[in-house]
Amino acid sequence: MDPATITPSHTTHMEQEGRKVLLxxxxxxxxxxxxxxxxxxxxxxxxxxxxxxLLGGGKRLRPVLVLQCCRASGGRDDVAxxxxxxxxxxxxxxxxxxxxxxxxxxxxxxxxxTLHVHAGEPMAILxxxxxxxxxxxxxxxxxxxxxxxxxxxxxLATGTSDMVAGQVxxxxxxxxxxxxxxxxxxxxxRKKTGALIRAAxxxxxxxxxxxxxxxxxLTTYGEAMGLMFQIVDDLLxxxxxxxxxxxxxxxxxxxxxxxxxxxxxxxxxxxxxERLRAEAVQAxxxxxxxxxxxxxxxxxxxxxxx
Ligand code: GRG
Numbered sequence: 001m002d003p004a005t006i007t008p009s010h011t012t013h014m015e016q017e018g019r020k021v022l023l024x025x026x027x028x029x030x031x032x033x034x035x036x037x038x039x040x041x042x043x044x045x046x047x048x049x050x051x052x053x054l055l056g057g058g059k060r061l062r063p064v065l066v067l068q069c070c071r072a073s074g075g076r077d078d079v080a081x082x083x084x085x086x087x088x089x090x091x092x093x094x095x096x097x098x099x100x101x102x103x104x105x106x107x108x109x110x111x112x113x114t115l116h117v118h119a120g121e122p123m124a125i126l127x128x129x130x131x132x133x134x135x136x137x138x139x140x141x142x143x144x145x146x147x148x149x150x151x152x153x154x155x156l157a158t159g160t161s162d163m164v165a166g167q168v169x170x171x172x173x174x175x176x177x178x179x180x181x182x183x184x185x186x187x188x189x190r191k192k193t194g195a196l197i198r199a200a201x202x203x204x205x206x207x208x209x210x211x212x213x214x215x216x217x218l219t220t221y222g223e224a225m226g227l228m229f230q231i232v233d234d235l236l237x238x239x240x241x242x243x244x245x246x247x248x249x250x251x252x253x254x255x256x257x258x259x260x261x262x263x264x265x266x267x268x269x270x271x272x273x274e275r276l277r278a279e280a281v282q283a284x285x286x287x288x289x290x291x292x293x294x295x296x297x298x299x300x301x302x303x304x305x306x
Contacts (some may be wrong), residue, residue, distance in 0.1 A: 018300025021293040025067050026060035029088060032044035032081045032247050037104040037134070049127035053091065053096045057110040057246075061301070063088045065200040068297065072289040075208025082142040083152050083203045086135040090160050091196060094167075096124050097111070103171060104251070111246035132160070144203065144207065151206045157225065159199025166191025170257065181263045186227065189260070193233070194226025200227070207229075213286060220283035228276035229271055229301055234259040236305065238266070245306045300306045 004206040033054060039047045064085030069163035070080035099114040100121065107117050139156060142149050169175050170192055171256040175184045201222030205215045235243055237252045238261050252259045260269045284291040 007084075012299075013121075014296050014299040015303065017187040018298075021068065021296055022061070022064055022300065025064040025293075028067070029060050029063045029081070029084055030055065033085050033088065036085065036138075038079075042130070045081075045119070045123065046127060046130065049115060049123045050131055052118055053115045053124075053127055053131065054092045058088075058092070060088060060100055061229070062091050062196055062200040065197065065222070065294075066204040066295065068293045069201045069204025069221075070206075070207040072284070072287045072291050073205045073208035073210040073214050073218070075204070076290050079142055079144045079207040080174050080204060081150070082138055082206050083156075084200070086138040086142075086152075086156060087159075087196065087200055087203065089131045089135035089138070090156065090163075093128040093135070094163060094196075096128040096131070098167070102271060103167075106251075107250050108242065111249050127168035137138060142207075148206055148209060152203055155199045155203045155206065159195045162191045162195030163193075166193070166195065180245055181258060185260055185263050188258070189219055189227055189230040190223070193222060195227035197229060198222040210258055217283050221280050221298075224276045224280035224283065225298060225301065227263065228273055228280065230296075231260045231276070232301065232304060234261055235266065235273075237261075262304060266305045273302050 017182065039051065041047075042050070052271055064242065066087055067080045070077070070083075095109060096115045097103050099109055106114055108114065112118075113126070115127060119127070135156065136153065139153050142152060144152075148253035166188055169188045175187060179187065198219060199222075201218040202215055205218045208214075210218070234252065237249050237259070240249055242249050252262070260272070264272070279297050281295045284294055
Protein backbone atom coordinates (compact mmCIF):
# COMPACT_ATOMS: atom_id res chain seq x y z
CA MET A 1 0.00 0.00 0.00
CA ASP A 2 1.56 3.30 -1.05
CA PRO A 3 1.36 5.94 1.72
CA ALA A 4 1.13 8.56 -1.00
CA THR A 5 -2.40 7.31 -1.72
CA ILE A 6 -3.47 7.51 1.88
CA THR A 7 -5.74 10.51 1.32
CA PRO A 8 -7.28 12.21 -1.67
CA SER A 9 -5.19 14.94 -3.29
CA HIS A 10 -7.11 18.05 -1.97
CA THR A 11 -5.52 18.82 1.37
CA THR A 12 -3.87 21.14 3.77
CA HIS A 13 -0.18 21.75 4.31
CA MET A 14 -0.18 19.49 7.41
CA GLU A 15 -1.79 16.62 5.52
CA GLN A 16 0.75 16.92 2.72
CA GLU A 17 3.53 17.05 5.29
CA GLY A 18 2.12 13.90 6.98
CA ARG A 19 2.10 12.00 3.68
CA LYS A 20 5.66 13.13 3.00
CA VAL A 21 6.91 12.07 6.46
CA LEU A 22 5.27 8.67 6.14
CA LEU A 23 6.61 8.12 2.63
CA UNK A 24 10.19 9.31 3.24
CA UNK A 25 10.72 7.75 6.68
CA UNK A 26 8.80 4.61 5.64
CA UNK A 27 11.10 4.14 2.63
CA UNK A 28 14.12 4.55 4.91
CA UNK A 29 12.88 1.60 6.99
CA UNK A 30 11.94 -0.49 3.98
CA UNK A 31 15.55 -0.14 2.70
CA UNK A 32 17.07 -0.62 6.15
CA UNK A 33 15.15 -3.85 6.77
CA UNK A 34 16.14 -5.26 3.36
CA UNK A 35 19.82 -4.45 3.87
CA UNK A 36 20.40 -5.00 7.59
CA UNK A 37 19.05 -8.52 7.95
CA UNK A 38 21.26 -11.46 7.00
CA UNK A 39 18.65 -13.45 5.07
CA UNK A 40 21.15 -16.21 4.21
CA UNK A 41 21.01 -17.56 7.78
CA UNK A 42 17.69 -19.35 7.19
CA UNK A 43 16.35 -21.92 4.75
CA UNK A 44 15.26 -20.18 1.55
CA UNK A 45 11.52 -20.85 1.99
CA UNK A 46 11.57 -19.55 5.59
CA UNK A 47 13.46 -16.39 4.54
CA UNK A 48 10.99 -15.91 1.69
CA UNK A 49 8.02 -16.20 4.07
CA UNK A 50 9.51 -13.62 6.47
CA UNK A 51 10.28 -11.24 3.61
CA UNK A 52 6.71 -11.67 2.32
CA UNK A 53 5.25 -10.82 5.73
CA LEU A 54 7.67 -7.99 6.45
CA LEU A 55 8.30 -6.24 3.16
CA GLY A 56 4.93 -6.51 1.44
CA GLY A 57 3.77 -2.90 1.83
CA GLY A 58 2.26 -1.38 4.95
CA LYS A 59 2.29 2.19 6.20
CA ARG A 60 5.31 1.68 8.51
CA LEU A 61 3.61 3.95 11.03
CA ARG A 62 5.24 2.42 14.12
CA PRO A 63 8.88 2.62 12.97
CA VAL A 64 8.25 6.09 11.55
CA LEU A 65 7.02 7.12 15.02
CA VAL A 66 10.20 5.70 16.60
CA LEU A 67 12.34 7.72 14.18
CA GLN A 68 10.40 10.97 14.49
CA CYS A 69 10.11 10.75 18.30
CA CYS A 70 13.87 10.15 18.44
CA ARG A 71 14.54 13.17 16.21
CA ALA A 72 12.10 15.34 18.21
CA SER A 73 14.11 14.40 21.32
CA GLY A 74 17.45 15.24 19.68
CA GLY A 75 18.63 11.65 19.02
CA ARG A 76 20.53 9.85 16.26
CA ASP A 77 18.92 8.01 13.34
CA ASP A 78 21.08 4.86 13.58
CA VAL A 79 19.71 3.83 16.99
CA ALA A 80 16.13 4.66 15.93
CA UNK A 81 16.47 2.63 12.72
CA UNK A 82 17.41 -0.47 14.70
CA UNK A 83 14.65 0.09 17.31
CA UNK A 84 12.05 0.89 14.64
CA UNK A 85 13.09 -2.14 12.57
CA UNK A 86 12.64 -4.36 15.62
CA UNK A 87 9.22 -2.87 16.35
CA UNK A 88 8.07 -3.34 12.75
CA UNK A 89 9.11 -7.02 12.95
CA UNK A 90 6.85 -7.46 15.99
CA UNK A 91 4.00 -5.58 14.28
CA UNK A 92 4.23 -7.72 11.13
CA UNK A 93 4.47 -10.90 13.20
CA UNK A 94 1.24 -9.88 14.99
CA UNK A 95 -0.55 -9.31 11.67
CA UNK A 96 0.53 -12.74 10.37
CA UNK A 97 -0.70 -14.52 13.50
CA UNK A 98 -3.84 -12.37 13.71
CA UNK A 99 -4.78 -13.48 10.18
CA UNK A 100 -4.41 -17.23 10.93
CA UNK A 101 -7.46 -19.49 10.56
CA UNK A 102 -7.57 -20.05 14.34
CA UNK A 103 -7.71 -16.29 15.03
CA UNK A 104 -9.28 -13.88 12.50
CA UNK A 105 -9.10 -16.26 9.53
CA UNK A 106 -8.37 -13.53 6.97
CA UNK A 107 -7.22 -14.15 3.42
CA UNK A 108 -6.29 -10.60 2.41
CA UNK A 109 -3.74 -8.26 3.98
CA UNK A 110 -2.19 -5.14 2.40
CA UNK A 111 -4.04 -6.06 -0.78
CA UNK A 112 -2.22 -9.43 -1.05
CA UNK A 113 -3.02 -13.00 0.05
CA THR A 114 -2.18 -13.43 3.74
CA LEU A 115 0.96 -15.42 4.54
CA HIS A 116 -0.89 -18.62 5.48
CA VAL A 117 -2.67 -18.50 2.11
CA HIS A 118 0.60 -17.79 0.32
CA ALA A 119 2.89 -20.26 2.15
CA GLY A 120 0.62 -22.51 4.22
CA GLU A 121 -0.40 -22.32 7.87
CA PRO A 122 2.62 -24.10 9.41
CA MET A 123 5.03 -21.76 7.63
CA ALA A 124 2.98 -18.69 8.66
CA ILE A 125 3.13 -19.76 12.32
CA LEU A 126 6.86 -20.47 12.18
CA UNK A 127 7.76 -17.33 10.19
CA UNK A 128 5.87 -15.26 12.79
CA UNK A 129 7.76 -17.00 15.60
CA UNK A 130 11.05 -16.25 13.88
CA UNK A 131 10.14 -12.58 13.41
CA UNK A 132 9.52 -12.18 17.13
CA UNK A 133 12.94 -13.69 17.89
CA UNK A 134 14.56 -11.55 15.17
CA UNK A 135 13.10 -8.40 16.73
CA UNK A 136 14.77 -8.97 20.07
CA UNK A 137 17.97 -10.15 18.35
CA UNK A 138 18.13 -6.83 16.46
CA UNK A 139 17.59 -4.81 19.62
CA UNK A 140 20.41 -6.69 21.33
CA UNK A 141 22.71 -5.16 18.69
CA UNK A 142 21.38 -1.58 18.89
CA UNK A 143 24.30 0.87 18.53
CA UNK A 144 23.82 2.57 21.91
CA UNK A 145 24.96 2.10 25.48
CA UNK A 146 23.90 -1.00 27.41
CA UNK A 147 21.45 0.80 29.72
CA UNK A 148 19.53 2.30 26.79
CA UNK A 149 19.54 -1.08 25.04
CA UNK A 150 18.03 -2.76 28.13
CA UNK A 151 15.33 -0.06 28.33
CA UNK A 152 14.47 -0.57 24.65
CA UNK A 153 14.14 -4.34 25.20
CA UNK A 154 11.91 -3.70 28.22
CA UNK A 155 9.67 -1.27 26.28
CA LEU A 156 9.29 -3.68 23.35
CA ALA A 157 8.53 -6.61 25.68
CA THR A 158 5.88 -4.54 27.53
CA GLY A 159 4.26 -3.38 24.30
CA THR A 160 4.24 -6.89 22.84
CA SER A 161 2.81 -8.56 25.94
CA ASP A 162 0.10 -5.90 26.32
CA MET A 163 -0.77 -6.43 22.64
CA VAL A 164 -1.17 -10.17 23.23
CA ALA A 165 -3.36 -9.50 26.30
CA GLY A 166 -5.50 -7.15 24.17
CA GLN A 167 -5.85 -9.82 21.51
CA VAL A 168 -6.98 -12.31 24.17
CA UNK A 169 -9.61 -9.85 25.46
CA UNK A 170 -10.76 -9.26 21.90
CA UNK A 171 -10.98 -12.87 20.79
CA UNK A 172 -11.31 -15.00 23.95
CA UNK A 173 -12.99 -12.56 26.36
CA UNK A 174 -12.09 -12.07 30.02
CA UNK A 175 -12.76 -8.32 30.24
CA UNK A 176 -13.85 -7.11 33.70
CA UNK A 177 -17.66 -7.38 33.55
CA UNK A 178 -18.02 -4.38 35.86
CA UNK A 179 -16.59 -2.04 33.22
CA UNK A 180 -19.18 -0.10 31.15
CA UNK A 181 -19.20 -1.12 27.44
CA UNK A 182 -17.28 1.93 26.23
CA UNK A 183 -14.54 1.34 28.83
CA UNK A 184 -14.33 -2.31 27.75
CA UNK A 185 -13.76 -1.32 24.12
CA UNK A 186 -11.25 1.32 25.20
CA UNK A 187 -9.29 -1.26 27.23
CA UNK A 188 -9.14 -3.69 24.28
CA UNK A 189 -8.01 -0.91 21.91
CA ARG A 190 -5.43 0.49 24.33
CA LYS A 191 -3.85 -2.93 24.68
CA LYS A 192 -4.33 -4.61 21.31
CA THR A 193 -3.33 -1.62 19.16
CA GLY A 194 -2.33 1.20 21.50
CA ALA A 195 0.42 -0.66 23.36
CA LEU A 196 2.78 -0.97 20.36
CA ILE A 197 2.15 2.62 19.23
CA ARG A 198 2.82 3.86 22.77
CA ALA A 199 5.98 1.71 22.85
CA ALA A 200 7.10 3.17 19.50
CA UNK A 201 6.94 6.73 20.85
CA UNK A 202 8.64 5.90 24.15
CA UNK A 203 11.35 3.87 22.38
CA UNK A 204 12.01 6.85 20.10
CA UNK A 205 12.58 9.01 23.17
CA UNK A 206 14.83 6.41 24.82
CA UNK A 207 16.90 6.11 21.61
CA UNK A 208 17.73 9.79 22.19
CA UNK A 209 18.42 9.30 25.91
CA UNK A 210 15.46 11.61 26.67
CA UNK A 211 14.68 12.83 30.21
CA UNK A 212 11.54 11.83 32.16
CA UNK A 213 9.53 14.92 31.12
CA UNK A 214 10.17 14.18 27.45
CA UNK A 215 9.25 10.51 27.86
CA UNK A 216 6.06 11.59 29.65
CA UNK A 217 5.12 13.93 26.78
CA LEU A 218 5.83 11.23 24.19
CA THR A 219 3.77 8.73 26.19
CA THR A 220 0.76 11.09 26.21
CA TYR A 221 1.19 11.63 22.46
CA GLY A 222 1.55 7.87 21.84
CA GLU A 223 -1.47 6.91 23.92
CA ALA A 224 -3.68 9.44 22.14
CA MET A 225 -2.34 8.30 18.74
CA GLY A 226 -2.84 4.61 19.59
CA LEU A 227 -6.47 4.96 20.65
CA MET A 228 -7.22 7.30 17.75
CA PHE A 229 -5.63 4.87 15.28
CA GLN A 230 -7.89 1.99 16.35
CA ILE A 231 -11.07 4.11 16.44
CA VAL A 232 -10.29 5.17 12.85
CA ASP A 233 -9.69 1.49 12.03
CA ASP A 234 -13.12 0.61 13.47
CA LEU A 235 -14.68 3.41 11.41
CA LEU A 236 -12.97 2.16 8.23
CA UNK A 237 -14.37 -1.30 8.94
CA UNK A 238 -17.90 0.09 8.62
CA UNK A 239 -17.37 2.81 6.01
CA UNK A 240 -14.83 1.45 3.47
CA UNK A 241 -14.72 -1.42 0.98
CA UNK A 242 -12.35 -4.39 1.21
CA UNK A 243 -10.75 -3.35 -2.11
CA UNK A 244 -9.97 0.14 -0.83
CA UNK A 245 -8.54 -0.88 2.55
CA UNK A 246 -6.68 -3.97 1.26
CA UNK A 247 -8.06 -6.22 4.02
CA UNK A 248 -11.49 -7.62 4.82
CA UNK A 249 -13.95 -4.98 6.10
CA UNK A 250 -17.39 -5.35 7.69
CA UNK A 251 -16.10 -8.18 9.85
CA UNK A 252 -16.43 -6.55 13.26
CA UNK A 253 -20.21 -6.32 13.18
CA UNK A 254 -20.51 -9.82 11.63
CA UNK A 255 -18.37 -11.35 14.37
CA UNK A 256 -20.36 -9.60 17.12
CA UNK A 257 -17.24 -7.82 18.44
CA UNK A 258 -17.74 -4.70 20.54
CA UNK A 259 -16.37 -1.74 18.56
CA UNK A 260 -16.29 2.03 19.04
CA UNK A 261 -18.90 2.75 16.33
CA UNK A 262 -21.04 -0.09 17.72
CA UNK A 263 -21.00 1.39 21.23
CA UNK A 264 -20.89 5.15 20.52
CA UNK A 265 -22.21 5.56 16.96
CA UNK A 266 -20.29 6.97 13.99
CA UNK A 267 -20.67 10.67 14.78
CA UNK A 268 -19.45 10.39 18.37
CA UNK A 269 -16.49 8.34 17.10
CA UNK A 270 -15.56 11.09 14.67
CA UNK A 271 -15.68 13.63 17.52
CA UNK A 272 -13.51 11.35 19.65
CA UNK A 273 -10.97 11.06 16.81
CA GLU A 274 -10.78 14.86 16.61
CA ARG A 275 -10.42 15.17 20.41
CA LEU A 276 -7.58 12.61 20.45
CA ARG A 277 -5.82 14.25 17.48
CA ALA A 278 -5.84 17.58 19.33
CA GLU A 279 -4.66 15.89 22.54
CA ALA A 280 -1.76 14.26 20.66
CA VAL A 281 -0.65 17.57 19.13
CA GLN A 282 -0.99 19.41 22.46
CA ALA A 283 1.22 16.81 24.15
CA UNK A 284 4.12 17.77 21.86
CA UNK A 285 4.45 21.28 23.30
CA UNK A 286 7.19 20.57 25.90
CA UNK A 287 9.48 18.89 23.33
CA UNK A 288 12.52 20.86 22.26
CA UNK A 289 13.26 19.26 18.87
CA UNK A 290 11.30 19.35 15.59
CA UNK A 291 7.73 18.28 16.34
CA UNK A 292 6.01 19.26 13.08
CA UNK A 293 6.43 15.75 11.59
CA UNK A 294 4.74 14.23 14.66
CA UNK A 295 1.87 16.75 14.49
CA UNK A 296 1.52 16.03 10.76
CA UNK A 297 1.39 12.28 11.45
CA UNK A 298 -1.46 12.87 13.95
CA UNK A 299 -3.27 14.88 11.28
CA UNK A 300 -2.94 12.26 8.58
CA UNK A 301 -3.77 9.32 10.84
CA UNK A 302 -7.00 11.06 11.88
CA UNK A 303 -8.21 11.31 8.29
CA UNK A 304 -6.72 8.20 6.70
CA UNK A 305 -9.02 6.10 4.55
CA UNK A 306 -6.95 2.89 4.45
C1 GRG B 1 -0.15 -15.18 18.87
C2 GRG B 1 1.67 -14.82 20.64
C3 GRG B 1 0.74 -14.27 19.63
C4 GRG B 1 0.76 -12.96 19.41
C5 GRG B 1 -0.01 -12.27 18.41
C6 GRG B 1 -2.35 -11.64 16.96
C7 GRG B 1 -1.84 -10.80 18.06
C8 GRG B 1 -1.00 -11.43 19.07
C9 GRG B 1 -2.12 -9.55 18.18
C10 GRG B 1 -2.91 -8.86 17.16
C11 GRG B 1 -2.74 -7.45 17.25
C12 GRG B 1 -3.41 -6.78 16.09
C13 GRG B 1 -3.38 -7.41 14.75
C14 GRG B 1 -3.99 -5.62 16.29
C15 GRG B 1 -4.63 -4.85 15.23
C16 GRG B 1 -3.89 -3.59 15.05
C17 GRG B 1 -4.06 -3.03 13.68
C18 GRG B 1 -5.19 -2.10 13.42
C19 GRG B 1 -3.21 -3.35 12.75
C20 GRG B 1 -3.14 -2.75 11.41
O1 GRG B 1 -2.08 -1.81 11.46
P1 GRG B 1 -1.69 -0.92 10.21
O2 GRG B 1 -2.92 -0.35 9.57
O3 GRG B 1 -1.08 -2.03 9.25
O4 GRG B 1 -0.63 0.03 10.63
P2 GRG B 1 -0.03 -1.85 8.06
O5 GRG B 1 -0.44 -2.90 7.06
O6 GRG B 1 -0.13 -0.45 7.50
O7 GRG B 1 1.30 -2.13 8.67
